[in-house]
Amino acid sequence: MPPGEAAAVEWGDSMSIASDLMRGNTEMILLARLMKKESYGYEINKVIQAATGGQLELKEATLYGAFCRLEAVGHIVSYWGDETTGARRRYYRITPAGRQAFAQSRAEWEQARRLIDKLIAQEGENHD
Amino acid sequence: MPPGEAAAVEWGDSMSIASDLMRGNTEMILLARLMKKESYGYEINKVIQAATGGQLELKEATLYGAFCRLEAVGHIVSYWGDETTGARRRYYRITPAGRQAFAQSRAEWEQARRLIDKLIAQEGENHD
DNA sequence: TTTATATACCTTGACAGGCGATGTATCTTG
DNA sequence: CAAGATACATCGCCTGTCAAGGTATATAAA
Numbered sequence: 001m002p003p004g005e006a007a008a009v010e011w012g013d014s015m016s017i018a019s020d021l022m023r024g025n026t027e028m029i030l031l032a033r034l035m036k037k038e039s040y041g042y043e044i045n046k047v048i049q050a051a052t053g054g055q056l057e058l059k060e061a062t063l064y065g066a067f068c069r070l071e072a073v074g075h076i077v078s079y080w081g082d083e084t085t086g087a088r089r090r091y092y093r094i095t096p097a098g099r100q101a102f103a104q105s106r107a108e109w110e111q112a113r114r115l116i117d118k119l120i121a122q123e124g125e126n127h128d
Numbered sequence: 129m130p131p132g133e134a135a136a137v138e139w140g141d142s143m144s145i146a147s148d149l150m151r152g153n154t155e156m157i158l159l160a161r162l163m164k165k166e167s168y169g170y171e172i173n174k175v176i177q178a179a180t181g182g183q184l185e186l187k188e189a190t191l192y193g194a195f196c197r198l199e200a201v202g203h204i205v206s207y208w209g210d211e212t213t214g215a216r217r218r219y220y221r222i223t224p225a226g227r228q229a230f231a232q233s234r235a236e237w238e239q240a241r242r243l244i245d246k247l248i249a250q251e252g253e254n255h256d
Numbered sequence: 257t258t259t260a261t262a263t264a265c266c267t268t269g270a271c272a273g274g275c276g277a278t279g280t281a282t283c284t285t286g
Numbered sequence: 287c288a289a290g291a292t293a294c295a296t297c298g299c300c301t302g303t304c305a306a307g308g309t310a311t312a313t314a315a316a
Contacts, residue, residue: 018152018236018240019152019302019303019304020151020152020272020273020302020303021151021152021153021236021237021240022240022244022302022303023148023149023151023152023273023301023302023303024146024147024148024149024151024302025149025244026302026303028244028248029244029247029248032247032248032249033247040264040265041264041265042263042264042265043264048247051246051247052243052246052247055239055243056243056247058303059303059304059305060264060265060266060304061266061267061268061303061304061305061306062302062303062304064265064266064267065302065303066302066303069302083264085311085312086263086264086311086312087262087263087264087265087310087311087312088264088265088310088311089263089264089265090264090265106248108146108149109149109244109248111183112146112149112150113241113245115180115183115184116153116156116157116237117241118179118180119157119160119161119176119179119180119184120156120157120160120234120237121160147273147274147275148273148274148301148302150273150274151272151273151274151302152273154273154274168293168294169293169294170292170293170294171293186274187274187275187276188275188293188294188295189274189275189276189277189295189296189297190273190274190275192294192295192296193273193274193296194273194274196295197273213282213283214282214283214284214292214293215281215282215283215291215292215293215294216281216282216293216294217292217293217294218293218294
């Protein structure tokens with residue numbers, strides 16, 4: 001690792017508790033991207049990697065599994081792009097129900113985040 | 129629900145995405161309690177409920193499963209209390225390795241939290 | 257030409273943590 | 287005596303993530 005480069009949170013490798021930390025947030029993160037613009041799986045994953053400085057990369061099985069669940073409950077819809085060159089792309093668009101679900105997810109995340117932060121606060125620790 | 133009472137995050141019921149949000153944080157939360165003082169399962173769960181105003185309650189199967197894992201990897205040790213009355217209690221004490229693991233977990237949690245918050249930030253949302 | 261790399265999607269089986277359900281035992285309160 | 291609180295434990299299920307493998311097209315290097 002080049003000096004000065006931060007250690008990535010390697011989702012899925014031995015030193016990572018992180019895939020459990022991500023659990024339940026994957027769909028929210030995807031919806032967040034689709035709030036900004038409709039897009040397709042491969043690009044969304046690249047954008048997430050770029051936005052986090054390479055610290056977060058969704059695995060393909062996780063990514064497509066999440067898209068599948070989101071479409072099944074009507075939070076997104078998909079359609080094939082009309083690319084005349086290169087690999088085909090399946091585009092996703094968020095639905096009104098998806099926007100609502102995102103708002104709800106964000107609220108639940110913020111509540112959970114507050115609770116966890118409260119429970120691991122350092123005041124009063126016993127160092128015997 | 130009485131007016132003015134906040135809706136609890138009901139871990140495990142139908143409207144709750146929350147048990148997935150908790151995944152991977154259970155052990156950290158238990159270690160956080162044991163940093164403050166050694167204690168036993170039932171009490172720890174009550175303290176967690178009190179500290180979160182009833183918003184978070186670990187299920188017993190979750191609680192004891194987590195203690196079991198923590199002990200298996202040497203992050204806590206357990207011993208039977210010497211109660212002469214009432215139900216027996218299994219007490220837990222955090223080990224030096226457990227303190228180290230907690231510090232690491234907290235760092236990973238904070239990193240994950242930052243990443244998630246960044247990815248769901250609202251700037252630039254597209255409301256077409 | 258062949259090979260490798262990037263783009264782009266999909267599926268299968270295994271794994272692990274959380275949960276509902278159930279069981280045990282003791283003590284207190286009505 | 288029945289009910290509820292205290293206190294611990296276990297079983298099997300469910301679900302999201304992952305490793306591994308597969309398909310196909312385009313471009314760059316050998």
